[in-house]
Amino acid sequence: MAGKIDAHLAELGIEIPAATAPAANYVPYVKTGNLVFISGQVPFVDGKLTYQGKVGKDFKTEDGVACARICALNILSQVKDACGGDLDRVVRCVKLSGFVNCIDGFGEQPTVINGASDLMVEVFGDKGRHARFAVGTNALPMNVAVEIDAVFEIN
Template structure:
C-alpha cells in the first residue's frame, strides 16, 4: 500500500473506479512525466450525479463537496495512469475547475477549494498546485462541477 492509499484510508476516503469517458476522448494522456487528466464531473459516492447550479440549487459548501468528489475521480485517473502504483505520483501541477453557477455568483474559488483542500489533505505539499476556477453557464449532464488536472510522475 502506498502512502497515498494509506492517507486516503486514514481520512475515510475511498477512490471511485476511474470513470470511463462519456464521449470521444480518453480519460488521460501521459506525455513525458506529465499526466493530463480529462475533466472529471461531480459524482456522489453512490454513483449519482451531483447536479444543479451553485448560487441557486446548491450553496458554496455543497459546491465544494461536489468539487472534492471531482478530486477523488482525478486521483483515480492519476492512479490508473501510474499503472496502479501511486508511488509514481510526484505532485499535482494544475487544476482547472468549472462551476455551473448563476450569472451573479462570484465564489467559484471557494467551490474549487473543495478539490484543492482534498488534494493537499491527501498528498501534503505534493498536492499544492496552480489553479483556475471559472464559472460556466452549464456543464455536461447538468453537473455542478467539472475539474481537469495535470499531474507529474516520478
C-alpha cells in the same frame, strides 16, 4: 516504496473510486513524458451523476465544495490508473482547472474549487499544492454543478 499514499488514504478514511471509462470520443487521461493530463471529471458517485444544477440557485456554496471534492476523488482515480495503481508515483499535482455552473453574479468559484484543492493537499501534502483557475460558467455537460480537469507530474 509503494503504498505510502494508500496507507495515508486509509488513515484519512478516504476511498478512491474505480476509474471510469469516458462517456464520449476522448480518453480519460494522456501521459506524455512525466506529465499526466486528466480529462474533466464530473460528480459521478457509484456510477450515478450527482449535483446536477446551478450553484447559487439549486445548491449553496458548501454543496459546490462537496461536489468539487467528488470531482477530485474521480481525478485521483484516473491518476491512480495512469500510475498503474501506485499513487506513490505522483511527484506533484501541477494544476487544477475548475468550472462552476452558477448563476449570474455568483462570485464564490474559488471557494467551491477549494473542495478539490484541499483534497489534493490532504492526500499529497506539499506535493498536492498546485496552480489553478476557478471560473463560473452558465452551463456544463449534463447540467453538473462542477467539472475539474488536472495535470500531474509522475515518475
